[in-house]
Amino acid sequence: MVGITVRDLEISFPLYHGNARSLKKTLRNSLSGRFTHDERERVVVQALRDVSFTLNPGDRLGLVGGNGAGKTTLLRALAGIYEPVGGSVTVHGHIGTLLDPSLGMNMELTGRENIRLRGMFAGLSPSEIRAVEEDVEAFAGLGSFLDLPVQTYSSGMTVRLSFGLATAIMPDVLLMDEWFMAGDASFRQRARKRLETLVSKADILVLSSHMADIMADWCNRLIWLEDGRIRMDGSTREVLEAYLGHPLEELDRKETAPDPILPQPDAPDSLLTT
Numbered sequence: 001m002v003g004i005t006v007r008d009l010e011i012s013f014p015l016y017h018g019n020a021r022s023l024k025k026t027l028r029n030s031l032s033g034r035f036t037h038d039e040r041e042r043v044v045v046q047a048l049r050d051v052s053f054t055l056n057p058g059d060r061l062g063l064v065g066g067n068g069a070g071k072t073t074l075l076r077a078l079a080g081i082y083e084p085v086g087g088s089v090t091v092h093g094h095i096g097t098l099l100d101p102s103l104g105m106n107m108e109l110t111g112r113e114n115i116r117l118r119g120m121f122a123g124l125s126p127s128e129i130r131a132v133e134e135d136v137e138a139f140a141g142l143g144s145f146l147d148l149p150v151q152t153y154s155s156g157m158t159v160r161l162s163f164g165l166a167t168a169i170m171p172d173v174l175l176m177d178e179w180f181m182a183g184d185a186s187f188r189q190r191a192r193k194r195l196e197t198l199v200s201k202a203d204i205l206v207l208s209s210h211m212a213d214i215m216a217d218w219c220n221r222l223i224w225l226e227d228g229r230i231r232m233d234g235s236t237r238e239v240l241e242a243y244l245g246h247p248l249e250e251l252d253r254k255e256t257a258p259d260p261i262l263p264q265p266d267a268p269d270s271l272l273t274t
């Protein structure tokens with residue numbers, strides 16, 4: 001059965017710095033206690049520590065927290081990109097990621113070749129691969145660029161291809177970073193429609209976002225990360241209200257709600273930055 005189990009997860013990064021002695025001194029005074037050193041005397045930052053949770057089919061988990069809280073690191077650990085230093089991550093099911101546009105993309109191959117390759121990796125039949133190819137071609141709208149190497153694409157073109165591809169093959173577990181909802185206005189509209197279908201069909205969603213109304217719309221559970229630890233784990237409303245420090249009434253008034261994609265001028269700072 002599809003599911004995710006994370007137990008006592010710890011992820012650390014060694015910091016390489018020209019003046020390690022003064023860095024250590026500064027970091028020793030750090031209040032967050034996230035900096036320590038390893039057996040080779042290197043300063044390491046604990047991006048995640050003591051993180052445990054379980055996800056079952058139907059769970060739509062949102063990750064909230066200020067800059068550097070550990071959201072992206074957790075998504076990457078779930079995707080298998082980062083190896084735990086301690087604890088474990090167990091994922092059952094086919095994972096789809098919307099984390100980094102060039103992730104899993106061979107820049108020397110053409111867009112079309114990348115689509116076919118991804119289809120083969122996903123174990124699709126030739127006719128299914130053809131269907132994915134047509135779908136992505138229509139969605140990405142890259143014209144003749146689809147037959148040129150990806151390294152010749154602009155960053156926006158890479159996002160279109162990568163987004164189209166990642167959303168064409170239905171995953172059991174969808175891992176998504178919010179910036180995938182960025183882009184120009186017409187792309188955003190089409191992307192959001194496509195995402196909504198994918199989100200509704202995936203068994204499990206894990207989404208990192210600073211946008212409160214996206215969380216309220218799409219998630220049924222939130223984890224609030226602070227300094228690499230879970231500060232709160234609960235229902236979307238409960239956690240969001242604690243995180244924002246005010247009730248969610250304004251999010252209930254959908255018809256007057258501002259465009260969720262764009263940062264709003266009166267939102268708290270922590271919701272505006274990524």
Ligand SMILES: Nc1ncnc2c1ncn2[C@@H]1O[C@H](COP(=O)(O)OP(=O)(O)OP(=O)(O)O)[C@@H](O)[C@H]1O
Nearest residue numbers: 013045047065066067068069070071072073074274
């Ligand atoms: N490759 C890396 N090397 C060293 N430190 C890293 C690396 N990646 C992340 N970190 C550190 O790990 C911590 C968690 O970072 P992470 O990117 O997961 O935070 P985040 O919650 O996604 O932040 P943001 O909202 O700003 O994107 C931070 O202190 C960051 O500096």
